[in-house]
Amino acid sequence: MTSSRNQILGNIRRGLQRDLLTGDALDQVRTRLREHPANTVPARSQLPQDQQIALFESMANEAAAELIELKTLEALPGTVAEFCRENGIDQLVSASDPALTALDWSGIDNLEITHRVAQAGDSASLTTSFCGIAETGTLMLLSGPHSPTTLNFLPDTHLVLLKQSQIVGAYEEAWARLRQHSDAMPRTVNMITGPSRSADIEQKLQMGAHGPKRLIILLLRD
Amino acid sequence: MQIHSPEFKQRAGDALDNANLQRALGNLRDGFPQKRAAAVARMPEFEQLRNEGRDLKNHILANLDFYLEQFEDNVIKQGGQVHWARDGEEARRAILEICRNAGAKTVTKGKSMVSEEINLNDYLEANGVKPVETDLGEYILQLREDHPSHIIAPAIHLNLDDVSDIFHKKHNRPRSEDPAELMQEAREMLRKQFVAADVGITGANFCVAETGSTIIVTNEGNGDLTQTLPRVHVVITTIEKVVPTLEDMTLFLRLLARSATGQEFTVYNTLSSGPRRPEDQDGPEEFHVVLLDNGRSEMIGSEFQEMLRCIRCSACMNHCPVYGAIGGHAYGWVYPGPMGSVLTPKLIGVDKAGHLPNASTFCGKCESVCPVKIPLPKLMRHWREREFERHLSPKGFRFGLGTWAWFARRPGLYRWVSRSSSWFLKRLGGKQGRIRSLPLGKGWTAWRDMPAPQGSTFMDQWKRHQQTQQQKNKG
Amino acid sequence: MTASSTTPPTAKVGFFVTCLVDMFRPSVGFASIKLLELAGCEVEVPETQTCCGQPAYNSGDRNSTRAIAESVIDAFDGFEYVVGPSGSCIGMLHQYPDLFEPDNPYFERARSLAGRAYEITSFLTDVVGLGTLQARFEGLVTYHDSCAGLRELGVKTQPRQLLSQVDGVELAEMNEAETCCGFGGTFCIKYPDISNRMVSNKTANAQATGAAVLLGGDLGCLLNMAGKLKREGSTMEVRHVVELLANMTDQPAIGESAADLAYNAGGH
Ligand code: SF4
Numbered sequence: 001m002t003s004s005r006n007q008i009l010g011n012i013r014r015g016l017q018r019d020l021l022t023g024d025a026l027d028q029v030r031t032r033l034r035e036h037p038a039n040t041v042p043a044r045s046q047l048p049q050d051q052q053i054a055l056f057e058s059m060a061n062e063a064a065a066e067l068i069e070l071k072t073l074e075a076l077p078g079t080v081a082e083f084c085r086e087n088g089i090d091q092l093v094s095a096s097d098p099a100l101t102a103l104d105w106s107g108i109d110n111l112e113i114t115h116r117v118a119q120a121g122d123s124a125s126l127t128t129s130f131c132g133i134a135e136t137g138t139l140m141l142l143s144g145p146h147s148p149t150t151l152n153f154l155p156d157t158h159l160v161l162l163k164q165s166q167i168v169g170a171y172e173e174a175w176a177r178l179r180q181h182s183d184a185m186p187r188t189v190n191m192i193t194g195p196s197r198s199a200d201i202e203q204k205l206q207m208g209a210h211g212p213k214r215l216i217i218l219l220l221r222d
Numbered sequence: 223m224q225i226h227s228p229e230f231k232q233r234a235g236d237a238l239d240n241a242n243l244q245r246a247l248g249n250l251r252d253g254f255p256q257k258r259a260a261a262v263a264r265m266p267e268f269e270q271l272r273n274e275g276r277d278l279k280n281h282i283l284a285n286l287d288f289y290l291e292q293f294e295d296n297v298i299k300q301g302g303q304v305h306w307a308r309d310g311e312e313a314r315r316a317i318l319e320i321c322r323n324a325g326a327k328t329v330t331k332g333k334s335m336v337s338e339e340i341n342l343n344d345y346l347e348a349n350g351v352k353p354v355e356t357d358l359g360e361y362i363l364q365l366r367e368d369h370p371s372h373i374i375a376p377a378i379h380l381n382l383d384d385v386s387d388i389f390h391k392k393h394n395r396p397r398s399e400d401p402a403e404l405m406q407e408a409r410e411m412l413r414k415q416f417v418a419a420d421v422g423i424t425g426a427n428f429c430v431a432e433t434g435s436t437i438i439v440t441n442e443g444n445g446d447l448t449q450t451l452p453r454v455h456v457v458i459t460t461i462e463k464v465v466p467t468l469e470d471m472t473l474f475l476r477l478l479a480r481s482a483t484g485q486e487f488t489v490y491n492t493l494s495s496g497p498r499r500p501e502d503q504d505g506p507e508e509f510h511v512v513l514l515d516n517g518r519s520e521m522i523g524s525e526f527q528e529m530l531r532c533i534r535c536s537a538c539m540n541h542c543p544v545y546g547a548i549g550g551h552a553y554g555w556v557y558p559g560p561m562g563s564v565l566t567p568k569l570i571g572v573d574k575a576g577h578l579p580n581a582s583t584f585c586g587k588c589e590s591v592c593p594v595k596i597p598l599p600k601l602m603r604h605w606r607e608r609e610f611e612r613h614l615s616p617k618g619f620r621f622g623l624g625t626w627a628w629f630a631r632r633p634g635l636y637r638w639v640s641r642s643s644s645w646f647l648k649r650l651g652g653k654q655g656r657i658r659s660l661p662l663g664k665g666w667t668a669w670r671d672m673p674a675p676q677g678s679t680f681m682d683q684w685k686r687h688q689q690t691q692q693q694k695n696k697g
Numbered sequence: 698m699t700a701s702s703t704t705p706p707t708a709k710v711g712f713f714v715t716c717l718v719d720m721f722r723p724s725v726g727f728a729s730i731k732l733l734e735l736a737g738c739e740v741e742v743p744e745t746q747t748c749c750g751q752p753a754y755n756s757g758d759r760n761s762t763r764a765i766a767e768s769v770i771d772a773f774d775g776f777e778y779v780v781g782p783s784g785s786c787i788g789m790l791h792q793y794p795d796l797f798e799p800d801n802p803y804f805e806r807a808r809s810l811a812g813r814a815y816e817i818t819s820f821l822t823d824v825v826g827l828g829t830l831q832a833r834f835e836g837l838v839t840y841h842d843s844c845a846g847l848r849e850l851g852v853k854t855q856p857r858q859l860l861s862q863v864d865g866v867e868l869a870e871m872n873e874a875e876t877c878c879g880f881g882g883t884f885c886i887k888y889p890d891i892s893n894r895m896v897s898n899k900t901a902n903a904q905a906t907g908a909a910v911l912l913g914g915d916l917g918c919l920l921n922m923a924g925k926l927k928r929e930g931s932t933m934e935v936r937h938v939v940e941l942l943a944n945m946t947d948q949p950a951i952g953e954s955a956a957d958l959a960y961n962a963g964g965h
Contacts, residue, residue, distance in 0.1 A: 005306035008461065008515045012287045015522030021288050029285050029466070033292065033432050036467035039274050042267045042476070059486065117504040120413045136487035145501040153446045171475070175468045185300070185433045185495035187505045188450070193487045196443040200359035200375065201401040202382050203249040209358055210409060210416075211443020211490065231888070238890050543877045547894040581888050583881025583895075584755060585844035606757030615756065619887075627753050627761035631768055636747040644720045655954035656927050665889035670896065670924035673721065673952030680714050680723035684742050 038172045045135040045169035052134040056167050059137030060217060063194030064207060070161075070220040074103065079218065080126060080159060081108045093118055093155060095127040097146040100161070118154035125155040125212075130181070131174050132167040132217075136193055139217065140174050142181075143188035152190050158212040160192075163220045223338050223369050225570050226554030230577035233552040242381050243549050250378055254540035257484025258591065265480065275477050276595040278470055279531035282462075283522060289431040289464045290513070296434025300496025302509035310340035313514045317342065317423065317456055320510055321351045324454045326420035330412075332438060332445035333357035334425030335373050335534065336458050336514060338556045339569070342423075353423075354415045356444040358408055365392045371550030371558065374482050374536045379549050412444070422448040422506070426459035427533070428474060429511070432467040435495040436511060439478060439488045446492050455494065455506035460514045462530040474533055477593035481535040517569055525604045529564050531594040538588035538598060544581055553578060560588035560598040567605050576614055579605035637681055644675040651675070708825055710738040711776030713769075713814075715786045716748045717916040722951065725916060728943035729782045729817050735943075736825040743772040749789040755882055759796065766793045770806050778824065779814040782939055783915045784846020785882075790814040791849065816846050817939060818914060822855040830862040832944035839871045839908035840938070841899065841922065843915035847875055856914055856938045863941055869906040873898070880921040896925045903933065910934045910950070912941065923952040 013019060021029065047055060057067055068083065070076055084092060089111070094100055096115040105113060118125055127147055130140045139160055143149045152158060168174055171191075178189070196211030207213060226233060237243055262268045282289060294304045307313035321329060329346065331337065331353055343353045343364075355364040359377035363370060365388045370376030377385075385404055390397035393411060398404055424445050426436035436457045438445040449455045465471045479485045498505030521527050539545040539559025550558030555575070557565050563578040572579075579602035588598045609615050629636045650657045651674020660667045677683075710733055718725045726742075733740045750765035770793065773779045781787050791814060793807035821827040838860070846852035860866055879885060879895025899922060903911045911926070911933055913919050923935035934950035 004308045004312055004515075007308060008306055008513075008519050009287045009290065011515070011519035012290075012461075012522050015519065015524070015527075016284065016287075017523065021285065025285075026288070029288050032466050036432060036469050038469045039278070039473040040267050040270050042265060042271075044265075063486070063489070120417050138487055138491075143502060143505060144499075145503065148502070148504040149446070149450045150504045153443050153450065171472045172469055175472070178468075185435055185493070187495060187498050187502055189435075189493040189495075190446070191487075191491040193489050193491075196441065196489060198358045198405060198442045199483075200357070200362070200377050201385050201404060202246070202380075203253045203375070203378065204401055206402050206405045208409070209405060209442035209444065210356065210412065210447055234888070235890055238894055543879065543895050543898075544891055547891050547898075581884075581891065583844065583877050583879065583884045583892075585877035585881070586848035587844070587875075587877065590848050603755065603757065606755070607759055608757070610757035610759075619756075619883075623753060623756050623758060624761070627750075627758065627765065630748045630750065630753075630761075630765050633745045633747050633768075640716070640720050647720075653954055655949060656924065656952040658928075663886070665886045666924070669889060669893035669928065670921065671927040671952060673920050673923050673927070675721045676723055676948070678723070680719040680726040681742075681744075683723050684726070 041170045041172055042135065047134070047169060049167075052169050053164050053167055056132050056134040056137055057219070059134065060194070061137070063137050065137065065194045065215045065217050067217050067219055070218050073220055076161065076218060077103050077105045077108050081111055083159070083216065084124060085110050087157070089124045089157065091123055093122050093125045093151060095147045095151055097128045099128050100126065117148040118150035120154060122155040124157040124159065125151040126159045126161070127151050128161045129166065131177055132162045133169075133171055133174050133191075134167055135170050138191050138193045141190040141192065142186040144186055149188045149190065152192065153211045155212060156208070157214045157216065159216045159218060161218045161220065163222045165222050223341060223556050225574055227566060227570065227575040227578060228554070230552060230554055230581065233554060234548040234581070237548040237552045243379050246379050246381055247546055247549055250375070250540065251546045254484065258481060258537060258540070259484075261480040261484040261486065268480070271473060271477055272593055272595055274473055275593055276531065278473060279594050282465060283527060283530055286461065286464070286522065289466055290461060292431040293429050293434055293464050296431065297496065297509070297511055298434070300434050302434065302496045302511060305510060305512045307512055307514045309516050310514070313340050313458065313512050314342060314345045316512050317458065318346065318349055318351070320454060320456055321346065321421050324420050324508070326351055326454070328352045328354060328415065328419045329421040329423055330354050330356050330415055330419040330448045330452065331360070332422070332424035332440065332448045333360050333376065334423070334458055335370070335556055336425055336460055337423065338370060339516065340514065342458070354412070354419065356412050356416065356448050357440070358405060358442060358444070361408055361412065362388060365389070369551070370556075372536060372539065373534055373557065379551060416447045416451050419452045421454040421456060422452040423456045423458060424449050426457050426463055427478065428471050429459060429464045430468060430471050430493070431464055433495055435493045437471060437491060437493045439475070439491050441483075441489045443490055446490055449494060450505055453506060454508040454510070455497075457494070457511045458514065459511065460516065461518055478533055478535050481537040481591065481593040521568060526564065526568060526601060528596050529561070529568070529601055531596050532561055532565070533594060535593055537591040537593065541587045541591050543585065543587070544583070560602070564598055564601040564605070572605055572608055573614060576609055579603075637679070640679050641682060644677070644679050647672070648675045648677055707737060707739045709777040710740045711773045711779045712740050712742045713746060713749075713773070713779055713781035713786065713790075714742065715781050715783045715916065717920065718782055721920060722916055722937065724945060724948045725782050725937040725939055728937070728939040728945045729780070731943045731945070732817070732821060732827065732939060733780060736821055736827045738825065741776070745772040749786040751786065751789045752882055754789065754792065763796045766796050766807065767803055770803060770810050773810060774806070777813065778820065779810065780817055780820045781814075782817045782937060784816045784843050784850050784852050785915050785917060787814050787816045788845035788849035816850050816852050816914065818856040818859055819850060819852050822858055827859065830859065830942060831864070832862075832942055833864040834941045834946060835865040836910060837867045837869055837906070837908045838910040838912050838941070839869050839903050839906045840874060841871070841878060841903065841911060841913040841918060842875045843913055843918045844877050846914050852914065856912075859942050860912075860938065866941065869908050871902040871906045873902050878918045878922050880917045882917065885921060896921055900925050900929060900931065904931060908933070910936060912936055912938045914938050919951050923950070927952045
């Protein structure tokens with residue numbers, strides 16, 4: 001394989017009529033990687049925070065995500081329980097994120113709540129999110145010890161907590177936050193815009209292909 | 223996928239006679255272009271993004287070796303492995319070895335055109351590993367032993383009936399004609415496979431050099447289940463997919479969703495970096511990237527280099543009137559439409575794919591919608607030049623063209639030929655003013671009349687007109 | 698017909714007839730020249746012109762294309778402008794610089810030609826400004842945007858703007874006006890059945906507007922669409938847009954019975 005590698009790279013250099021990059025040319029590409037400059041950022045998302053929130057909401061709605069407003073974090077267990085009752089859901093797989101587990105779930109009696117990875121057949125999951133991107137109503141979720149990726153895909157309904165203060169304008173701002181958050185990439189970064197869908201049968205859009213059929217964003221005012 | 227490109231004419235003819243296919247293509251022509259137009263209209267910066275996309279890809283290609291090495295370094299740093307493959311054979315062997323090491327009986331697969339390019343499924347199957355396609359369209363095709371006819375909507379050539387039939391036959395369930403039910407059926411069937419698979423194989427839309435990540439872009443979520451549930455995740459991708467940074471990837475994601483499906487953003491954009499971390503509760507334990515060349519490195523520095531800018535959005539085929547008339551299977555291999563007409567001759571040989579770059583009116587629609595501004599007609603013309611140089615174009619045609627060109631450089635003789643043809647055609651047209659059957663123009667008159675010339679040529683009439691004017695002026 | 702021209706006098710124009718107009722529809726040439734003269738241009742028709750070379754170019758025969766390009770460059774030397782009634786052929790002239798190495802003397806001359814070459818409706822709109830037309834045509838028309846004019850030269854609004862000055866004309870836009878009609882030069886001979894499907898889509902879209910006349914700016918496309926409409930038994934007329942603009946619609950439409958054109962340049 002090493003020889004394949006060298007041959008492919010050699011072909012490329014031959015086509016480019018040069019040897020290994022050196023000098024200024026090398027500095028230039030290294031600088032690009034180090035400084036990772038933004039390309040054009042669409043003006044649409046460059047707004048004051050309150051308008052960014054409104055943009056997030058309308059774009060998420062357009063992508064068929066459903067929004068439920070939370071006035072306080074403490075209201076989350078009750079709101080989730082009510083949602084599940086209304087939708088005939090009696091089991092919930094929750095991320096073990098301290099932000100969720102620290103809440104008082106003691107009064108909830110219509111839900112069997114577990115903390116684990118998702119399995120085929122799970123009807124609903126609850127997770128937190130890393131940020132929301134107003135530009136297209138997109139959620140960003142990171143994998144980690146308390147946020148297994150399967151929770152985002154296997155259950156039929158995915159409930160996600162997002163705080164208004166986590167909403168940024170453009171994807172670039174999300175990358176900036178991610179770089180600040182940690183030096184290394186998590187195994188998985190999910191950008192999620194609405195529930196799963198497919199138009200593979202006769203170009204007619206159907207919701208709920210392989211991923212969640214419903215995406216519920218619990219938007220916390222903070 | 224077997225090569226059928228030499229039979230292009232025959233297959234195109236069959237496609238034109240296939241009423242079901244024509245109905246399906248009608249859906250396509252009405253759907254994608256309008257959605258794209260609406261999305262582009264909402265993004266005032268779109269043209270600027272296209273320019274930047276083109277320039278950035280050019281920058282990447284000019285430094286491709288550097289970015290590939292950076293990408294490789296960063297994959298390894300995160301505990302992943304990179305396998306370089308010069309051709310399909312090397313890529314297939316690398317993947318089989320990974321499967322064998324994992325003791326894999328079943329592999330699930332996200333949609334990947336590169337996998338089609340290297341005929342991966344047949345190879346795995348022949349070697350005792352069962353591949354299961356999980357993209358709904360690909361799944362339907364796999365059940366039918368059929369192949370994709372479009373790079374993002376693989377089953378676009380099928381109608382609802384076709385899907386109902388095959389599900390009924392293969393799933394042993396009552397026949398349904400409700401697309402929602404059919405999708406639910408596929409969802410249930412595939413759930414078991416996702417969980418049972420030992421290896422998950424996906425493609426990659428981009429490879430990020432800065433972080434050593436690969437990204438897949440899907441609407442169904444099948445790719446995510448494919449790469450999260452099995453113990454091993456294999457990414458099969460090609461060398462031109464590398465981009466420098468997350469910001470650069472972002473530029474292409476903005477272009478891709480809008481150009482492809484007219485969405486503001488695709489539902490799932492998922493970055494994978496290495497295997498699961500020690501503390502993680504799920505995710506694959508191994509992460510492999512197979513970097514395939516398959517002739518691409520030879521395109522660098524050639525007149526076809528610009529084709530390597532392609533981000534596989536499918537806008538060119540969605541807007542192509544030829545694709546819209548005959549569908550993707552007529553092209554006879556993996557990549558149809560304008561991008562295929564440029565790429566396929568490179569990948570399988572212009573002697574086999576010679577029709578493809580010729581079957582275009584050069585209407586230019588593809589170039590006008592391409593998010594990275596690939597001059598597709600120009601590149602198709604380059605193939606025609608190569609065919610002409612290598613005497614691959616039909617003899618009779620070359621002779622006709624040569625004769626015509628000879629006359630075109632001799633104005634006196636050219637006048638005479640135009641005059642005679644004009645006279646002759648005018649006679650043939652008779653009182654009708656049009657010709658219903660032309661011995662040397664059967665291709666034309668089989669389908670339409672040939673309007674007859676008005677009479678003598680413009681040049682002759684102009685000369686007479688000039689002479690009368692001069693006489694008037696004298697008189 | 699008269700026109701009030703506001704342009705400075707006598708732009709010297711070399712008229713590029715194009716093969717198809719020469720052979721099939723001289724009246725398009727005369728109509729174009731009439732319009733150019735109304736716009737105050739001095740028009741000449743260089744006798745040594747033949748074809749723009751597109752059939753060779755699109756067939757991959759670069760050497761023949763280059764040879765033909767050289768004679769076109771020679772033929773139109775010294776004209777301030779080169780104008781032709783076809784976006785496709787004029788578009789081809791714009792490709793000439795690509796055919797020559799920069800050290801070839803023809804390279805600069807090709808660039809100069811490309812800079813002076815205009816499709817007729819864009820010339821009349823963007824360069825000379827044709828003042829107010831006084832042409833009349835009663836009826837509903839629809840317009841097909843030919844590909845090369847549209848995408849290589851940006852011809853879209855110009856013919857429509859000119860048409861809006863013709864008394865009595867009403868324009869009904871068709872669906873997919875910008876989609877190729879399937880002509881494509883040698884394409885329609887090499888892949889006739891595909892071409893047929895494309896032109897069938899086009900004529901269906903055109904007829905759905907209810908227009909009596911289908912207009913366009915490129916004779917290749919017009920011959921193709923007229924031939925199809927006639928075969929379908931349609932009564933829809935097909936004409937080059939300059940025929941209406943120059944008030945020269947006494948000629949039978951394309952594919953209808955023809956008679957020699959008596960050029961009448963009087964009236965201005
Ligand atoms: S050639 Fe351009 S339009 Fe076609 S698939 Fe590639 S990027 Fe998209």
